[in-house]
Every structure is written in structure tokens, then in C-alpha cells.
Amino acid sequence: MRENFYRCPDCHEEWAEPWECEVDEDCAHCGTRRITPYKSLPMREGFTFDT
Secondary structure, eight states: OEEEEEEOTTTOOEEEEEESSOOOBOOTTTOOOOBOOSEEEEOOTTOOOOO
């Protein structure tokens, strides 16, 4: 599992998402599509995302 970090080029919103690999995401704030992660790291032990 990887922790992918995103930054929207249009509204500058930042977020992180867990994925098995690096995948493009859409910005939930402004709707910009297919944003590539600017950083992807192995998931830190014990880290969980809010659901």
C-alpha cells in the first residue's frame, strides 16, 4: 500500500490517498480531473486514513 500526495494545479488543494500504486485522482474541491501524485511513499506503519 502506498500513500499518494496530490496538489491541484487549479485551486491548490492538497490531499493524500492510499492506493496500491500511483494513480491519478480528481480534485474533490474544484473538480479538476486526472491529477498525478507529486509524491508517493510506502504507507507508514500504523497510519490510517479517516473514512
